[in-house]
Structure formats: structure tokens, C-alpha cells
Amino acid sequence: MTEKKTVIVRIKRQAGxxxxxxxxxxxxxWRPYMNVVICLRDIAExxxxxxxxxxxxxxxxxxxxxxxCGSCAMVINGKARMAxxxxxxxxxxxxxxxxxxxxxxxRDLVVDRSxxxxxxxxxxxxxxxxxxxxxxxxxRMSQExxxxxxxxxRCITCGAxxxxxxxxxxxxxxxxxxxxxxxxxxxxxxxxxxxxRERLEEVMGPGGVADCANAQNCVKICPKGxxxxxxxxxxxxxxxxxxxxxxxxx
Amino acid sequence: xxxxxxxxxxxxxxxxxxxxxxxxHGVPVDLFSIVPVKRSHSVCAQGGINAAKxxxxxxxxxxxxxxxxxxxxxFLANQxxxxxxxxxxxxxxxxxxxMGVMFNRTAEGxxxxxxxxxxxxxxxxxxxxxxxxxxxxxxxxxVRRFEAEGKVRKYEGWTFLSGVLDETxxxxxxxxxxxxxxxxxxxxxxxAIFCTGGIGAIFGRSTNSVVCTGSAQSALFQQGVDYANGxxxxxxxxxIPGEDKLRLMSESARGExxxxxxxxxxxxxxxxxxxxxxxRFYFLEEWYPKYGNLVPRDIATRAIHKIVFEMKMGPAxxxxxxxxxxxIQREVLDRKLEGILETYEKFVGMxxxxxxxxxxxxxxYTMGGTWIDNDNAATNVPxxxxxxxxxxxxxxxxxxxxxxxxxxxxxxxxxGPAAVKYARGLEKGFENVxxxxxxxxxxRQQESNDRLLAQQGTExxxxxxxxxxxxxxxxxxxxxxxxxLEKADAKLQELLERYERINxxxxxxxxxxxxxxxxxLYNMLILARxxxxxxxxxxxxxxxxxxxxxxxxxDQNWLKTTRAHWEHGQIRLRxxxxxxxxxxxxxxxxxxxx
Numbered sequence: 132m133t134e135k136k137t138v139i140v141r142i143k144r145q146a147g148x149x150x151x152x153x154x155x156x157x158x159x160x161w162r163p164y165m166n167v168v169i170c171l172r173d174i175a176e177x178x179x180x181x182x183x184x185x186x187x188x189x190x191x192x193x194x195x196x197x198x199x200c201g202s203c204a205m206v207i208n209g210k211a212r213m214a215x216x217x218x219x220x221x222x223x224x225x226x227x228x229x230x231x232x233x234x235x236x237x238r239d240l241v242v243d244r245s246x247x248x249x250x251x252x253x254x255x256x257x258x259x260x261x262x263x264x265x266x267x268x269x270x271r272m273s274q275e276x277x278x279x280x281x282x283x284x285r286c287i288t289c290g291a292x293x294x295x296x297x298x299x300x301x302x303x304x305x306x307x308x309x310x311x312x313x314x315x316x317x318x319x320x321x322x323x324x325x326x327x328r329e330r331l332e333e334v335m336g337p338g339g340v341a342d343c344a345n346a347q348n349c350v351k352i353c354p355k356g357x358x359x360x361x362x363x364x365x366x367x368x369x370x371x372x373x374x375x376x377x378x379x380x381x
Numbered sequence: 382x383x384x385x386x387x388x389x390x391x392x393x394x395x396x397x398x399x400x401x402x403x404x405x406h407g408v409p410v411d412l413f414s415i416v417p418v419k420r421s422h423s424v425c426a427q428g429g430i431n432a433a434k435x436x437x438x439x440x441x442x443x444x445x446x447x448x449x450x451x452x453x454x455x456f457l458a459n460q461x462x463x464x465x466x467x468x469x470x471x472x473x474x475x476x477x478x479x480m481g482v483m484f485n486r487t488a489e490g491x492x493x494x495x496x497x498x499x500x501x502x503x504x505x506x507x508x509x510x511x512x513x514x515x516x517x518x519x520x521x522x523x524v525r526r527f528e529a530e531g532k533v534r535k536y537e538g539w540t541f542l543s544g545v546l547d548e549t550x551x552x553x554x555x556x557x558x559x560x561x562x563x564x565x566x567x568x569x570x571x572x573a574i575f576c577t578g579g580i581g582a583i584f585g586r587s588t589n590s591v592v593c594t595g596s597a598q599s600a601l602f603q604q605g606v607d608y609a610n611g612x613x614x615x616x617x618x619x620x621i622p623g624e625d626k627l628r629l630m631s632e633s634a635r636g637e638x639x640x641x642x643x644x645x646x647x648x649x650x651x652x653x654x655x656x657x658x659x660x661r662f663y664f665l666e667e668w669y670p671k672y673g674n675l676v677p678r679d680i681a682t683r684a685i686h687k688i689v690f691e692m693k694m695g696p697a698x699x700x701x702x703x704x705x706x707x708x709i710q711r712e713v714l715d716r717k718l719e720g721i722l723e724t725y726e727k728f729v730g731m732x733x734x735x736x737x738x739x740x741x742x743x744x745x746y747t748m749g750g751t752w753i754d755n756d757n758a759a760t761n762v763p764x765x766x767x768x769x770x771x772x773x774x775x776x777x778x779x780x781x782x783x784x785x786x787x788x789x790x791x792x793x794x795x796x797g798p799a800a801v802k803y804a805r806g807l808e809k810g811f812e813n814v815x816x817x818x819x820x821x822x823x824x825r826q827q828e829s830n831d832r833l834l835a836q837q838g839t840e841x842x843x844x845x846x847x848x849x850x851x852x853x854x855x856x857x858x859x860x861x862x863x864x865x866l867e868k869a870d871a872k873l874q875e876l877l878e879r880y881e882r883i884n885x886x887x888x889x890x891x892x893x894x895x896x897x898x899x900x901x902l903y904n905m906l907i908l909a910r911x912x913x914x915x916x917x918x919x920x921x922x923x924x925x926x927x928x929x930x931x932x933x934x935x936d937q938n939w940l941k942t943t944r945a946h947w948e949h950g951q952i953r954l955r956x957x958x959x960x961x962x963x964x965x966x967x968x969x970x971x972x973x974x975x
Contacts, residue, residue: 147891162624164728169625175895176843178886187887190894192416194590196626197724199514200420215625216727237561238892245537248417252529257522258481263401263794269478271490278716281483281508284515285720288419320481 136161139181139225140170142189144239152236156181156225167207167214167228168193171240191240198354201287204294205240206231211294213354231294244290250306251288254333256313258323270321283316283362285355292349292359304338308349311340312362318369331366331373340367385804386411386811387797388555388570390541390597392418394513394786395769396576397520398793399800403574404524404532406801411568412524413536413557415592419521422578422590423789426513427721428497428633429505430477430786432470436487436494441502443467450784451964452975453499453677454748454777455924455934457610457942459960462755462774466791473790474506480519484508485717495717496636499677499781501974510631510720516786536568540897541597544573544604544765545822552764553814556822558830561892565827567819569811571804574758574766574796575601576789580747583905583912584858585850587744588620588629598751598771599904602911606760608945609773610749611908612915613925615780616858618681619704620743621729627743628728630704631721632782634738635674637713639706641665641681642737643694650697653705653737664688672971679779679925680971682742686859689741696739703737744858746785748776748925749915752944755960758796759803766800768792773942778924833899838882842899845876845883849909857913861928866917873910880906911952915943918954936966 138159145152158181159173168191175188194202196215203214206229208222219226234242260266286309293299293307314330317323334340340363349359387403389396392414403410414421435441447467451460478484478492484506485493494503508515527533538560545554545567554569577597581589602608619634619641620627635641642661649656665684666673676684685702689695696703706714706722711734714722725733750773751760758766758774768789775788804810852872856865880903887895921935922928941956969975 146889164623166625172625172843175886176841176847187889188895190892194416194420194592195422195425196591197425197628198727199424199511199720200416200422200590202416202420218728218730241892245417248419248525251522252525255526255529257526258479258519259526260476260479260523262405263476265472265475266479268475269481272486273490274486274488277483277486281515284483284508284518285511287424287514288417317481322479323481 138165138170138219141225141227142239143229144189145230145236147238148235155186161219165219167217167219167226168196168203170219170226171214189240190238199287201289204231204289204291205229206294211291211352213289216354231290233294233299234290244288247288247290247293247309250310251313254306254310254314254330255326256310256317258317258320259326260322272321276319280316280319282357283312286312286357287355289354291352291354295348295352297346297348298342298344303342305342306334306338308343308359308363311343311366312357312359315362315366327369328373331370334366335370335374340370343367383810384409385571385801385807386569387800387804388413388568388573389576390555390573391421391576391578391769391771393421393423393576393578393769394517394520394789395793396574397517397524398790399574399576399768399797400524400533401520401527402794402797403801404527406798408801408804410533411536411570412533413539413541413555415538415540415560417537418524418535419518421517422593423517424514425588425590425629426786427510427629427631428636429495429507429512429783430474430516431497431504431781431783432474432506432787433467433502433504434471434474434492434494436491437503439502441504443470445502446470446504448964449500450781451777452969453781454779455969456777456940456961456966457613457923457959458775458777459755460963461960464963466775466788469791469794470787473787477516477519480523482508482515482519495633496675497782498632498635498675498681499672501672505633505636505783507633507717510633510718513786541577541600542826542900543600543822544762545569545819546604546762547814547818550605550762552762553811553818556826558826558897560897563830563890563893563896565823565830567823569814569819571807571811572764572766572800574768574800575751575771576767576769576793577771579770580908581744583849583909584744584853585847586623586625586627586854588617588627594901594905595908596901596904599908601751601760601765602945603907603947604762605947606762606765607752608750608911609752610915610943611912611945612919612943613748613778614744614858614912615678615746615748615925616682616742617678617745618685618742619740620745621725621738622741622743623728628724629745630725630738630740632678634704634706634718634721637717638709639674639704641674642703642705643688643696647694648698653703662694669971671974676971677779677781679927682859683927685742699739701739701741704740705737706733707735707737742859744854746770746780748778748780749773757799758792759799764803766796768796778926829900830896833883833885833896834888836883836885838884840879840883842883842885842895842902845879846902846905849873849876849906853909853912857916859927861916861926862930863917863928866913870910870913870917873906873913877906911945914952914954915945919943934969940966
């Protein structure tokens with residue numbers, strides 16, 4: 132028998148929003164198919180540091196464990212990604228876990244991403260139906276149109292695209308690629324398109340689509356492979372067109 | 382006229398639909414959820430939603446959907462509510478379509494439908510293999526719109542602790558805990574609708590999300606809200622085994638032509654591609670020629686158990702079978718199943734377009750749940766309503782695939798207006814309830830927190846949880862023996878006793894996830910006992926409940942609903958008749974057309 136394989140995990144911890152961050156190191160027993168969430172659970176079951184001192188379990192957001200709910204986004208070895216699909220065997224050790232830096236820390240790896248949901252409200256990311264009573268079928272849609280819209284509707288609001296965007300910083304209000312992409316989604320829908328103007332006006336102001344500086348980090352980091360740069364370009368084009376025609380019509 | 386107020390607990394499909402319906406009636410809603418509602422477990426639903434739209438010229442009808450559902454549920458479901466649900470289903474699809482759910486389309490631009498288990502019709506509308514996610518988002522967007530209009534107030538990051546019941550036993554609001562500040566607070570309302578989902582965490586590993594603990598249902602049970610048919614637990618035939626989770630491989634994989642097989646020669650270690658068709662055992666197709674790979678889940682799961690444990694035919698002796706899609710065109714797979722293929726690729730590291738997937742059954746769904754009446758989704762405690770997976774009404778002894786999404790939406794559509802009607806009819810609203818009623822409940826819950834945080838114990842909460850999960854999975858899932866069920870219940874009682882010595886390893890007062898988990902754990906242990914005792918008592922086999930010592934369905938003695946009741950700290954089982962007024966019970970077979 133070879134000696135037991137272990138996994139070294141270093142975690143940037145923070146007791147609360149105002150607390151000073153500190154690093155803690157853990158040594159865990161390796162097992163096949165281990166992911167970062169399993170590491171965090173092992174720590175909760177035995178909250179002991181590598182040096183043998185006791186500590187508290189690490190706070191982190193988690194829910195579906197299959198990369199579809201968007202909860203467990205964090206910075207793993209310097210890269211924003213979902214903890215559930217971060218397999219230990221594919222990560223360099225020591226594995227470094229940090230909270231995402233573009234959102235306020237609640238505790239440890241938990242951050243407050245409510246700004247994204249607020250911005251979805253701001254851009255009216257919905258199809259404004261008249262009511263839930265029986266009003267018959269929805270609008271017809273071609274396969275082509277559906278296959279263009281469907282990938283956009285898979286956004287899990289994880290915030291990775293904001294985390295890597297240089298334009299999202301303390302001095303800017305940029306709403307980020309995920310939100311702009313939702314504007315594109317609802318402007319594609321036949322009923323949603325009837326209200327495209329309202330959405331475009333929201334992304335034409337401060338923090339809107341013009342704040343994108345085309346770094347293209349978002350599209351590379353997106354765990355769902357959403358064509359975010361396409362969305363940014365498309366919404367930008369729509370906004371410019373709207374500005375021109377809006378101005379021409381006066 | 383006074384303005385009533387309604388609370389909804391849980392922001393998955395049922396909770397969001399109930400919220401929309403209440404808000405549409407002009408009644409303000411407070412919506413509570415542990416996670417931001419957009420991250421609810423409904424996102425994990427993959428394959429689709431059933432509605433007999435009959436768009437393929439097959440002669441499908443809502444009557445056939447109704448019959449398939451009752452038959453699939455082995456005649457344990459009350460029939461009239463199921464009939465109403467099936468009749469409402471086509472309208473539900475229309476509504477979702479209007480809301481912008483990106484359903485797959487036909488060449489004509491109409492919604493496409495595929496086949497699912499337990500039916501011979503193309504009845505399942507789908508959005509790739511992420512239908513639940515797409516539906517949840519559509520409802521989330523509508524609720525966000527109401528929120529922007531000030532009609533809905535969300536409390537995300539709050540967990541439900543208990544109902545606030547007045548001296549007469551009427552619910553007057555709820556008691557919750559803020560998961561950031563750990564503040565315990567009561568929220569007055571005239572009615573509360575519970576849409577708190579599944580209970581997978583009781584089995585340790587399941588296809589469910591982390592929040593699916595059943596804690597809310599159990600807390601209500603311990604306050605007198607009955608729990609029905611707890612023993613009916615669906616074990617899905619095809620999941621990817623994992624230490625943290627059993628990741629679902631949707632039934633839609635078989636709906637699109639996926640085939641389940643094992644090598645005919647036990648211990649055959651050849652790569653799958655080198656095993657010719659004649660040397661593969663397509664056991665579902667052979668044993669159930671009419672439905673083949675699309676038999677209902679309880680049947681497929683038992684067949685896999687038989688192959689693996691009795692016949693020892695798992696590939697290379699492993700507890701697994703192959704789920705094979707490699708014969709289907711790549712383009713079709715990508716268009717119709719992309720989401721689940723991605724999941725398999727990411728978590729297993731193999732491409733299911735090239736290699737058959739290795740799958741094994743996993744705990745997936747609870748047919749049982751909070752008892753509600755047949756018409757109004759009302760529990761036996763006035764003011765408390767339930768909808769979605771957390772209630773027991775629509776699936777009998779086994780749920781058909783793609784019926785859960787329709788029951789969630791329909792449940793919300795029923796519970797919302799029923800709660801509004803009740804709230805409007807109250808003589809005395811929550812504003813006239815003494816503040817002492819609220820303060821008493823708040824103190825009770827706060828003291829419970831204080832006690833746990835002060836306690837110096839030796840028992841680790843995660844270890845107790847893992848033991849519970851292992852015992853429940855081994856003895857209270859696919860095959861049940863009375864002596865094992867007795868042992869499992871004894872084990873649960875031992876764990877409850879050890880719980881008294883639990884050590885909350887985190888004593889801080891900010892964002893303390895351990896404290897919350899410890900509170901949920903107690904509720905899970907109680908609900909685990911309800912499930913186990915219900916299974917122990919039911920000496921027959923019906924749907925997902927299978928006892929080799931009682932292999933037949935026994936309508937004479939057991940065509941009845943189990944109704945668990947909490948009486949002075951004890952679980953009591955009572956029974957009530959099933960409404961079989963529309964379809965007389967008949968033998969359930971899937972080897973021939975029914």
C-alpha cells in the first residue's frame with residue numbers, strides 16, 4: 132500500500148463583511164471524483180487546520196451540485212468558477228479558494244450577488260404577459276430563433292462574467308455581460324420584442340452596454356458557454372440603432 | 382374591506398406560481414426562500430412537462446393522460462384532483478409558452494413533444510434537457526415584475542422554523558431565521574402556502590439539491606400538520622453515482638431512443654464498442670416489450686436492482702448498467718439533450734455521444750408529503766396550504782416522469798386562489814391577533830437556538846446525517862424487509878438520542894451555516910421515522926413501495942392513504958380511503974399495452 136494521498140486546500144476566510152481576511156490551510160484525505168464542495172464538506176465534518184488547531188466550518192453557498200443553480204461560484208486557483216464542477220484531480224495543489232472579489236463578502240466564500248437580480252429588474256428582463264388566465268397559445272417561433280435564444284436562457288446568474296470584467300470595478304456601474312445578454316434574450320422573443328425600447332433605454336445610460344471595453348474575458352469564463360460577446364455586440368447595435376431612429380423620429 | 386396578506390414559503394415552481402396567482406388577485410405576498418429563488422431545486426428538472434396536446438396525430442387526450450397517471454401511480458392517488466390537473470395541463474403549456482419558455486420547436490414553429498416513461502404517446506414538451514431551469518426562470522421573471530411593482534416582497538436567505546398558531550390552532554403567520562444575521566423573527570399573515578419541495582437529504586445522497594431536506598414539512602408535522610404516504614419514495618433508475626450527489630440522467634435520454642443494457646456474459650471486460658449487439662442484454666426491452674426502456678421508474682429501478690444484485694450482471698461486476706445513446710445522431714443529441722450530456726462530460730469526463738454512460742438508481746422524489754384536501758390544497762391546520770413536491774396529492778405510489786413539473790404549476794394555481802379566498806373570508810385578520818402569540822413562538826425558537834449554541838456535546842452533525850442517509854438508503858428505498866425497517870427505526874431513535882449531545886462546531890452569531898444545518902437535521906430525523914414507520918406498516922407492494930415478503934398489491938387491505946399524525950411527541954399512523962370514483966383499480970402491467 133502506498134501512503135494515503137492527501138489534498139491541501141488553502142482558504143481565504145473572513146468572519147464578516149468588515150472583518151479582515153485571513154488564510155487557513157487544511158489537509159484532507161483524497162478520494163476519487165472529489166470536487167471542491169466535497170472538500171468543504173470534509174472540513175465541516177472535521178474543522179481542524181493542517182497544523183492541528185481547531186477552527187470553524189467554512190461558510191459557502193451551494194445548492195444543486197450540478198452547475199445549474201449558480202450558487203457555488205468562487206475563485207478557485209485564481210479563476211472564477213463553480214465549486215461543484217471543480218474536480219480536485221484537475222486542480223493544481225495547494226488548491227486556493229477565495230470569495231469572488233467583485234461582490235461584497237458576507238462570510239468566508241459567501242458573497243452578496245443581489246446586485247445582479249436588481250439589475251435584471253432594472254432592464255425589465257421578462258415577457259410582459261397580460262395575466263396567467265387562459266389566453267391561448269404563445270407566439271409561433273422558428274427552430275432557428277429558438278436555437279438562438281435557448282443558449283441565452285441558460286444563464287445561471289453566477290456572476291463569473293462580472294468577476295473577470297475589468298470594467299466592473301469600484302469606479303463603474305457597468306451592469307455586466309450576463310444582464311446585457313438577458314436584454315438580448317427578451318428582445319428576441321416575439322412578445323418581448325414589443326417592449327424592446329424600454330430595455331434598450333435602460334442599457335443606454337450610465338453602466339449600460341457602452342461601458343463594455345471589449346476585453347472578452349466574460350465569454351471565456353462563462354461556465355454555460357453563453358455567447359456573451361455576441362450578446363454585447365448585438366445589444367450595442369440595437370442601442371445605437373434605437374438612438375438614431377429615436378433621434379430621427381424626434 | 383380589510384387587506385389580507387398571504388405568505389409563500391419556497392420559491393421553486395410551485396411557490397412562484399402560487400405567488401403569481403395571489404398577487405394577481407390583488408393580495409400582497411411575502412415570499413420566503415433559503416436561496417435566491419432563481420437558484421431553487423426546480424432548476425434540476427430536465428426532461429420536460431406533460432400535457433396531452435395531441436400534436437402528433439396519435440389520438441392522445443387528457444383522459445389518456447389521466448389514466449396513465451392513475452395507472453402509473455398504482456391507484457393510490459385521489460382521482461379527481463389528478464383529473465383536474467391533467468385537464469389543466471395543455472393550458473399550462475400555453476401559459477409557459479406565452480411567458481417565453483424556450484421550448485423546442487417543430488419545423489412548423491409549434492412546440493415539439495417527446496415520449497416519456499409510462500405512456501405510449503408523445504406528450505412531453507421540453508426545452509432541451511433543462512426544462513425545469515427554463516420554466517423556473519420564466520416564473521422567476523414574472524415574480525420579479527410583480528416585485529418591481531411592489532406586489533411581492535421577497536425574503537431570500539431566510540429559513541422557515543415554524544408556524545405561528547394562535548390559541549385556537551389557527552395559523553397566523555410564520556417564524557423564520559435570517560441566515561445572515563441569524564435573527565429569529567415572526568411574520569404575521571392570514572395564510573401561508575408551503576412549497577418547500579423534496580426531502581432527498583434524508584437519504585444522504587440523492588438527485589436533489591442541498592436545500593431539499595424536508596425540514597419545513599417536518600416542522601409543520603410536529604405542529605400538527607399531517608403527513609401522507611411518506612413511505613412512497615421514488616428512486617430514479619438512471620443517475621450518475623457521486624459522493625456528494627447522484628446526478629440525474631434524465632428519462633428523456635430514453636425518450637429520445639436511449640437503450641439500457643448490460644453484457645450478456647457477466648464479468649465481460651471488453652470495451653463496450655467491441656461487444657456486438659447479440660451479446661448485449663437489453664433487459665428492459667426483453668422483459669417489457671410494449672414499453673421497453675420507457676417503463677415507469679419504479680419498474681426500471683427494480684429491474685436494474687435485479688440485474689445487478691440478483692443476477693450479478695453489472696458490467697465488470699460494478700453496481701451499474703449502461704445507458705446507451707451512441708446510436709443516435711450527434712445533431713439530434715445536441716439539440717434535444719445537450720444539458721445532460723454536458724453534465725455527464727463535466728462530472729465523469731467521458732463523452733456520452735461516443736461511449737455508453739454508466740448509471741445506477743438514485744433517490745429522486747417523494748410522492749408522499751404534507752397532507753392536503755382534495756379541492757383547496759388546504760392542510761388540516763386552518764391557514765396552512767401546500768403545493769408542489771412537498772404535498773402528496775398527485776402521484777399516488779409512483780410518479781410518472783414529466784408529471785412533476787405540471788403538478789408543481791397546477792398545485793400553485795390551486796393553492797394561491799384558495800389561500801386568497803380563505804384570507805378574505807376571515808372574520809378576524811392577523812392584525813387583530815395578540816402580539817403575545819407571535820412573541821411566544823419567537824421566544825420558543827430563539828431559546829432552541831440558544832440551547833444548541835450553548836451545548837457542549839461530542840456528536841458531529843455531519844456524521845449523524847451521513848449515518849441516517851446510509852441507513853435510509855440501504856433499508857428504506859428499493860427493496861424493503863420488515864425486520865430491516867425495524868432496525869432502521871431503532872437506528873433513527875438512537876440518532877435522535879445522540880442528537881441531544883450534538884456539538885455545533887461553530888458558535889458565532891453571523892452567517893452560521895452549521896447552526897441552521899443542525900436545526901434541519903432534527904427535522905430530517907423525525908421525517909425519516911415517518912417514512913420508515915409508514916413503510917413498515919404497509920404490508921403489500923404498490924408502485925415504488927416493494928416488499929418481497931408481500932409481493933402483490935393488496936387492494937382489500939391497503940388501497941388507502943397513510944396519514945401520519947403527531948400526537949404528544951409520538952408518530953401515529955391513521956388511514957383514509959382513496960378516491961377511486963372515476964377509474965376502477967385494475968392490475969398494473971407494462972409488458973403488454975394496458
